[in-house]
Amino acid sequence: MTDRDTTPAIEFRGVVKRFGDNTVLDGLDFTVAKGDRVTLIGPSGSGKTTILRLLMTLEESNGGLILIDGEPYTHEMRGGKRVAVPEKRRRQVRRRVGMVFQQFNLFPNMSVLENIIEAPVHVLGLSTAQAVVRAEELLEQVGLADKRDARCTQLSGGQQQRVAIARALAMDPEILLLDEVTSALDPEIVADVLGVLREVAETTDITMLIVTHEMQFARDVSNRVLMFDHGRIIEEAEPEVIFTAPREERTQQFLSAVLGEDTADRS
Template identity: 85%
Template sequence: MTSAPGDVPAIEFRDVVKRFGDNVVLDGLNFSVAQGDRVTLIGPSGSGKTTILRLLMTLEESNGGLILIDGDPYTHEYKGKKWVEIPEKRRRQVRRRVGMVFQQFNLFPNMTVLENIIEAPMHVLGRSRKDAIARAEELLEQVGMTEKRDFRTTELSGGQQQRVAIARALAMDPEILLLDEVTSALDPEIVADVLEVLRDIAKNTDITMLLVTHEMQFAREVSNRVLMFDHGRIIEEAPPEEIFTDPREERTREFLSAVVSN
């Protein structure tokens, strides 16, 4: 699903710059993601893909440019002739629209599966325990983890922990879901289970998804647009069938050839 012409993008980067010391990771980046889009970022390590997700989670601050969520400035806005930081309260309100699933599962080891999922909805969204549990149980069924409801997360396999992490992100009812190499820490035999959960989400919800992955077949199946990054810039963007079958840029062909051969 994509937005109709004139609709406000779910995500928009305008001339965004991110530096780590002298290293320019994002160099005047411009791109947008329409509401309901499933966009995959591909490219070599260090090309800026994960940095984009971390900026959207406010885990990193940009050095310039503007990031908008549903048309609302996310961290800074331009007033008069200077950049002004968005007040923290307003930033948190916008931030609630975004959820993320990380490479490492980042679950609370001292809590059960259920407690991990209900913690944020209760304390951040102000939901009652009863409502938070009801939503958590729906999500545990969706990700195939109902029987592990009362297990400690340390008792779970990596694949099971990642499915709980997906449920935890969805429990906040985000409009946008960010996925950062969510299978990279998993054993190969359980990658398929996690990808199937994400395929189900893509098929049966209208959530906007921005993915970083090296699972090219998965990207081909769930994306409606793929962006190829190199040195902090988008060098090619196209529908998945086009970019995976007949990429325009030689750098894209080299990257895809290396990924597939590995």
């Protein structure tokens, strides 16, 4: 068991991602330990969201390996060659990974409850009754127990995002990817959503990878911050260090630009 605990939850080994001529990630290496809460910061286009999308297999990498719990996830080396892992095995690994999106992406053809139980019933094989019990707990946790049977289109953005969080948690992920989850929300409801996520961070040991512009949230929740620029990690530190005394000039520039416009404390 001790051996397993030291295996990183996530490992990038020389990961390359190109969009046409634009190389977004050029041989990226980094690891995330189990239970880590890592925030990725950096200017837009620096590759943060691409990392989450690669981890969710929404994009295909062009080089390198991604390992989850030490297991090859999307590609593996076979006979000295890098080959794609078949979808069937990807699915087994992907089961451990969940994601919450900027645009919520709830299924409009289903009620709130149906959104949450769809995958637990059909992917995890839970009985509907079990899944409903769990979904109701989660709705309670995100403060939307009374919206159980509502249509997603009747909910506000903040409520939709809280349902999306409950939906992701219903799959019991070991790794949760949060992709700018408050960027599409009105400022006054950002705090609700972040409050829910803070509680998740406090009450579970889910490994989290967070892309956000909410620096106070990043500071409160994460134990590591990676500063990205042009697809490379240019600085890595504990939040206290990076937010108070960033080493790199580029980090200082970025933080003063972000924090400058973010004068209102949203926590």
